[in-house]
Amino acid sequence: MHVITSRDNAHYKELKQLATSAQARRKAGQSILDGVHLCKTWLQELGMPLLCVVGESALQNAEVRDVVQQCEQSDVRIINVPDALYAPLSQVENGIDLLFLVKTPAPTMPSQLALSAVLLDQVQDPGNLGSIMRSAAAAGVKQIFCASGTTQAWSPKVLRAGMGAHFVLDIFENVDLHALITSARIDVVATSSHTEQSLYDLDLSHPVAWLFGHEGQGVDPALLAAASHRIAIPHLGSMESLNVAASAAVCFFEQVRQLTQR
Amino acid sequence: MHVITSRDNAHYKELKQLATSAQARRKAGQSILDGVHLCKTWLQELGMPLLCVVGESALQNAEVRDVVQQCEQSDVRIINVPDALYAPLSQVENGIDLLFLVKTPAPTMPSQLALSAVLLDQVQDPGNLGSIMRSAAAAGVKQIFCASGTTQAWSPKVLRAGMGAHFVLDIFENVDLHALITSARIDVVATSSHTEQSLYDLDLSHPVAWLFGHEGQGVDPALLAAASHRIAIPHLGSMESLNVAASAAVCFFEQVRQLTQR
Known part of the structure; x- marks a missing residue:
């Protein structure tokens, strides 16, 4: 275990750059996984991982x-750092000070849409993107395609x-969704508030x-x-729309229901 | 229209206190609605509202x-304030500077659970609570009961x-959920990762x-x-659980499906 105690240490400065700059992470092809749950799941x-960074106090945690x-x-x-040096690397308050630096996975882009997938255009909120990905993974959907303009998938918040x-x-970013949709071998289903067709009338088998x-x-017109x-x-109340991550969960699990309830 | 240009104005100082302190809002029985959408919906x-505050530039917006x-x-x-005086009242960045001060609705607590409702215990994230409320409203659920320990329902983020x-x-806070559940006239359904019973086998009519x-x-044991x-x-993927707001949306809309598809 290497101990770093100075903010001026070259390795520490490099880590801090990666932890605080999306551009630096993209350029390096690396991501930061902050917290025990993400590290264990990885x-x-x-x-x-490429590197493991642990705060001094966190070593007391089994x-x-x-x-x-x-x-x-x-x-x-x-790398073991004093707690005061861990804090600038992390966006989690009161978390357990453990992070991995990892190589961001770069799966091969399929030539056509052929498997269940999620296409995201201009989704702004990191919490929404993360929740959509979590629901997709739970529903057995494997591929996520994000157009440019969607919040960065590998950011700490997402x-x-x-x-x-x-x-x-398999996560693909900066995807030309129009080309992907027009060449798709499967149906592409979009949610819209200007249609009479109900989710529940779709055959999702x-x-x-x-x-x-x-x-x-x-969705872009x-x-x-x-x-x-x-x-x-379909709605029963007076609210006109759902949060996008809530909509996505309802759609994904209507498909799970149809696949599991026959 | 009253124009306030000084941070030392007594009305402004009172507003800022309400905008930044959950305790002050609770004590006054008032809430702050920030942004055009919330104000129009109110x-x-x-x-x-009790009071309307508008930033100088926002008056250009139709x-x-x-x-x-x-x-x-x-x-x-x-009250019309310069943009620089609006900013400290708001948690929204790059929003449109319009807010209402309103009397927080205080509905009468029902003696028993008899209508479709949501019971929330220890939900921490304001975005999750807001999303659950939005989904409930869209699904025709009318009552929300929050135990103490759940994030404050009328906070700006929620x-x-x-x-x-x-x-x-109808939103009730600091509710004794145990008493509410044990006296309920309707079924109380809890999500749990330790059960074999599927949501889709429930009769939700x-x-x-x-x-x-x-x-x-x-959920507390x-x-x-x-x-x-x-x-x-039921899940098809390897992820073990959904975000709580995603779970709630799936549950509420399974009920909508059963109610609308017969």
């Missing part, structure tokens, strides 16, 4: 010690909300791609027009 | 002018995520009360034991 799903030990056994570099979903999904858009403006189906979730 | 559902005009016609006091749901729901708990720990049904949402 170990379980994808193996070893779960943390177990993660650190696993890393040591695989010769992963472990990772936190995703609770490890990132590690079981085969793979579909779900298209969701901006929290305020909804050109993409909406290119989709195979425009559907609404 | 006008539509519940009428006039929607804002329309709201201000409606308030003027009903002799609501309107109001923003609720998108106006607060104004069509009658009113039910949905019970949700802490984002990490789930004593409350879980008191519920009529403990159900799980």
Whole structure:
């Protein structure tokens, strides 16, 4: 275990740069996983990190010690920092000071949409994106395609909300959704507040791609027009719309219901 | 329209106190609605505010002018402040500078659970609480009961995520959920990861009360034991659980599906 105690240490400065700059992470092709749950899920799903950073006090935590030990056994570099030096690396308040630096997975882009997938255009809120990914992973959807303009999928906030979903999904960013939709081999279903077609009338026994858009403006009209189906979730109350992550959960699990209840 | 230009103005100082202190709002029985959407929805559902505050630049916005005009016609006091004085009143960045000060609705607590309802214990995240309320309002559920330990329902962050749901729901805070559950005239359904019973096997054609708990720990064991049904949402993927607001949306809309698809 390497101990770093100075803010001027070159390795520490590099880590801080990665922890605080989305651009630096993208350029390096690396991501920061902050907290015990994400680190443990990474170990379980994808193996070893590039680097493990642990705050001094966190070493008293049995779960943390177990993660650190696993890393040591695989010769992963472990850096131990005083709690005051951990804080600038983290966006989590009152969390347990453990993080992994990992190589951001870069799956091969499929040539066509053929498996159940989620297409996201201009989703702004990191909590919403993370929740959508978590619901998708729970519903057995494997692929997430994000257009540019959607919040960065591997940011610390999205990772936190995703609770490890990132590690079981294939995530593609800066995707040309129009090209993907027009060449799709499966139906693309978009939610819209301007349609009479109900989600519950769709046959969801085969793979579909779900298209969701901006929290305020909804799906871009050109993409909406290119989709195979425009559907609404029937409402019984006076509220006009659902949060996009709530809509996504309702859609994904209507498919789970149809697949499991026959 | 009253113009306030000094941070030392007594009315301004009082407003700032209300805008920044949950305790001050609770003590006054008042809430702050920040942004055009919430203000318009309040006008539509519940009428006039106690006070309307508008930033100087926002008066160029036609929607804002329309709201201000409606308030003027009903002799609501309107305060116009420079943009620099609006910012400390608001948690919204880059929003449109319009807010209402309103009397927080205080509905009469029913003696027993008899209508479809949501019971929330220890839900921590304001975005989750707002999303649950928004989904409930869209699904035709009218009553929300929050135990102490749940994030404050009328806080600016929850109001923003609720998108106006607060104004069509009856919201009760600091509720003794155990007493409410044990005296309920309807079934209380709790989500749990330790049950084989599927949501999709429940008959939801009658009113039910949905019970949700802490984002990490789930529903408190004593409350879980008191519920009529403990159900799980069937999963197809490897992720073990959904975000609590996503779970709630799936449950509420399974009921909507059963009610509308017969």
